[in-house]
Amino acid sequence: MKIVLKRLKKRNKISYISFCIIIFLYSVAFFADFIAPYPYNKQFREYPLCPPTRIHFFDHNKNFHLRPFVYEIKLVNPALNQYEVIKNKIYPVYFFVKGEKRKILGIFTSERYLFGTKQGKIFLFGTDIHGRDIFSRILYGARISLSIGVIGVSISFVLGFLIGGISGYFGGKIDNLLMRLVEIFMMFPSFYLMLALRAVFPLNLSSFQIYILIVVILSLIGWAGLARIIRGMVLSIKEEEYVLAAKALGLSTFKIIFRHIIPNTSSYTITAITLSIPGYILGESALSLLGLGIQEPYPSWGNMLSVSVGNLRILSTAPWMLIPGFFIFLTIICFNFLGDGLRDVLDPKNW
């Protein structure tokens, strides 16, 4: 692991940076309770669609303040969501500021958060139509959007290994049957299949049930392609001499597949895992965007965008509502860069 990272750093800067960004995003999601200035469901009714708060060092008299501060903002025209900055009310920004009591990671309670103001409001990315802080919601949403990729990929891979491994190792009729099944799954356009599978279940489920449901649906769509690739690899590896030796030693088929053949696919697998995570993140975002996934008030990067779909007024007056989309994009491009870098580094031909 360490060697791989070192090599990545030396050979492919951009994928190393991507790796760091991914680690950063995951840790931010993990510590969302502590970093977010407000809870994800806290509604500031007097600040709907408020633009991102600017953090200043110089006040309107050009005086420098060592501690950054924000101005008081006030909604002046509710119909057009116009805000006015009140220049004589200054609220400094503090680190580890005291706020409402909140549970952190569901275990211990805390009153202090990473940053915030004692009075006034700080909305780094603005607010949505209910006056909820988008920055905080992005942090909490990251938990759902980022975890679904990893969990979905793991399930798909277990299925893919099982079916691809069996199919490639035994060959013959089993192989034929399983591969036809894979082909059938691959013949449906994935977006259509995703919606159709979603239609099987009731629309209003609890958020936990929906989370599980999305993972299951995405894995059901994703396993087929993986199974096919793994089958191909197993087909070529099973002819190797060490497999023959294992057979001669009388090892059981199960052990040969899982102890000798599958570990030999690992360098490919790591790359494939990295490159397929974006598909799951996209799948979740798409479902939530269409209102079929994670439901309000719980945030996910997808459902935070759903208000702006087909609503030109919000889209044109409050472009900051699109910020969650940038995070989806950032995550996906990082995974793509990392996957390509890993492919280079893990390929023995390049050593």
Place this chain on the structure above:
Amino acid sequence: MKKYILKRLFQLIPLLIGMTFISFIIIQLSPGDYFTQLKMNPEISSETIEKMRKIFGLDKPIIVQYFYWLKNIFTFNLGESFSYHVPVSYLIKIRLKNTVSLSIFSLFLTWIIAIPLGIYGGVKEGRWIEKFLSFIAYIGISIPSFFLAMLIIFFISKTAILPLGGTTSIFYEGASYLEKFIDYLKHLLVPGIVLTLTGIGSLYRLMKNNFLEALNSPYVFTTYAKGIPTYKIYFKHALRNAINPMITIFGYELSGILSGAGLVEIITGWPGMGRLILEGVLSQDLYLVMASLLIGGILLILGNLFSDVLLALTDPRVRLK
């Protein structure tokens, strides 16, 4: 050639049966059936429903029901939509036209842009222009289509240069055929551009790599040694060999385009199959969902068949095998 196409068609039969079966299983898995919603209607007596249930074969075992359904499909009777109260096949006919025109439009644009760019990138490998193109391609691959669609809609909402949503403008009635066609194209442009921009990246990378591989092969060195002009080497020798794998990709591309189109249609308000299936899911209109799924699959199969035939036409090795 005829024999090859027949063989391919023959191979499709088990695939089609499997697809219909899976579609059917998905209907069976969902709670309730065709009549659950009718039951809610107090105007329809329970005897009528029982009678209809018999006609549709819903009182028979599942396997028998499957054959009933299959028989209906072959006569293009895809059931009735609960929410629209019209046959599903009628709804699909309208929407299918829009999805197919959107897919073909963006597929055409993608290929016409990505292939020359790929050749250019292959020739300029290692230069800054190639690196720049590859970086842009990365962005194109990674940007979610729905997000790009929203960004473009945001841009258009500020500038109002293109119409948004639907397929026609208000003045559509009474316009001449040419005006109608131009109006349709204008509406097609927004979803079309989104799909094209998200599709170019991966195609560009594939084409570039294929072309590079061809350029580095021994027969190209031979042509250099013989003193053949560079443009002839590129277009007569390298291109022909680089383009064959792309035709196989075409089938996969179509899958991506169809899936991508579904989502982009919904975001940009283009009334196609994607919107239809979403409406079906939201109103729990199962027959509509299943029919859309099946039609989507059939479109894909046709696309793959088309690319197979195309490949056989260009590459004699395939059809002789």
